[in-house]
Amino acid sequence: xxxxxxxxxxxxxxxxxxxxxxxxxxxxxIGISGGIDSxxxxxxxxxxxxxxxxxxxxxxxxxxxxxxxxxHLEWLVSKFKNVEAHTIKLDELFSSFYSSLSKFDNEHGMxxxxxxxxxxTLYQVAASNKGIVVGTGNKVEDFGVGFYTKYGDGxxxxxxxxxxxxxxxxxxxxxxxxxxxxxxxxxxxxLWDDGRTDEGQLGFKYKDLEDAMKNPNSPYRQEYExxxxxxxxxxxxxxxxxxxx
Numbered sequence: 001x002x003x004x005x006x007x008x009x010x011x012x013x014x015x016x017x018x019x020x021x022x023x024x025x026x027x028x029x030i031g032i033s034g035g036i037d038s039x040x041x042x043x044x045x046x047x048x049x050x051x052x053x054x055x056x057x058x059x060x061x062x063x064x065x066x067x068x069x070x071x072h073l074e075w076l077v078s079k080f081k082n083v084e085a086h087t088i089k090l091d092e093l094f095s096s097f098y099s100s101l102s103k104f105d106n107e108h109g110m111x112x113x114x115x116x117x118x119x120x121t122l123y124q125v126a127a128s129n130k131g132i133v134v135g136t137g138n139k140v141e142d143f144g145v146g147f148y149t150k151y152g153d154g155x156x157x158x159x160x161x162x163x164x165x166x167x168x169x170x171x172x173x174x175x176x177x178x179x180x181x182x183x184x185x186x187x188x189x190x191l192w193d194d195g196r197t198d199e200g201q202l203g204f205k206y207k208d209l210e211d212a213m214k215n216p217n218s219p220y221r222q223e224y225e226x227x228x229x230x231x232x233x234x235x236x237x238x239x240x241x242x243x244x245x
Contacts, residue, residue, distance in 0.1 A: 003175040006168065010160045011047045017158055018050060018132070027051040027131035031122050034068030035187055038136040039178045040169050041161055042072070045134050046080040053125060056087045057118045059094045068182050075179060086125075090117055119156075126157075135159035138166050139213075166206040202227065 001009065018025050028045040032038040032054055046052045054076055056069040073085040094117060098110065122133045135156030161169055166187070173183045187198040187206070199205055204212075204220060212224035 003168070003171040006164070007044060007047070007172050007175055010044050014045060014134075014158065014160055015048045015050070018048075021132075025050075025130060025132040027053055027126070027129040028134050029053045029055070029122055029126040029129065029131045030134040030136070031055045031057055031118055032069050032072055033136075033188075034065045034070075034072060034182060035185065036166075036169055036173050036178065036182055037138055037161065037187075039072050039182050040173050040176060041134055041136045042076060043176045043178065044160055046076055046083050049082055051082055051084065051129070051131075052076075052080070053084045053086070053129060053131065055122065055125060056085075057090050057121055058087070059090045059114045059117065065188065068179070068185060071179055072182060088121055090114075090121065093117060132157035135162065137162050138169055139163055139210075165210045167210060 014028070018028075028048070028050050030038065030042045030045055030052070032042050034056075042052070042054050046054075054073060056066065056073055058066050058069075061069075070087070073087070076083045077085050094114060097113060097117065098105075119133075125131070126133050133156045135158065137156075137159055138161055161172075164172070170183060188196065202209065204223070208218075208220045209224060212218040212220040215221065218224070
């Protein structure tokens with residue numbers, strides 16, 4: 001499926017999902033980071049015509065990352081009349097959280113906590129607007145290596161681009177007219193003080209991971225399987241202790 005048809009298909013899928021809900025949602029709520037995944041997901045949400053609430057939620061954010069987020073917000077608002085945009089600064093909330101848990105300091109844990117504070121914020125906004133939370137995860141992150149970051153940590157209501165490879169999302173971004181600076185920017189979850197990139201954390205280029213995901217003979221297959229095995233618990237249903245009758 002080419003990029004144009006893929007964007008139309010996903011737009012219609014979101015609309016059909018909402019229409020067929022027992023109590024159809026009144027809004028779509030999505031967080032944006034200034035990255036390609038959230039930019040494409042928020043644009044597809046806006047294309048439905050449904051009220052779309054877009055949130056930028058900086059926490060100790062690098063200025064260049066937040067600037068892209070704000071520019072995408074402005075672009076969405078100028079292009080779609082159904083978009084409502086907000087910047088919700090979570091720095092003080094995170095600082096309080098960090099201070100309260102200083103005895104349990106762990107760099108990776110605190111990075112994940114930033115993502116979860118953002119997700120909590122999204123669900124609060126959704127609850128107050130009779131909305132559902134739209135995820136921004138892609139195929140290789142959600143189903144390949146379990147690299148849950150950005151605004152997907154903690155679960156979402158719908159995930160419109162989760163069956164799309166990162167390379168396909170970049171192509172959709174071009175089709176949708178997403179800012180070139182966002183398309184060209186190195187993907188990053190914005191959860192680390194040193195500004196590390198997603199590919200830096202994974203140790204692979206996305207195109208190499210995508211190849212390893214579908215090609216058993218890929219030279220990267222062994223390392224891909226190693227990462228996948230480490231994160232498999234994130235991609236499987238939560239283990240439940242079944243009590244015998």
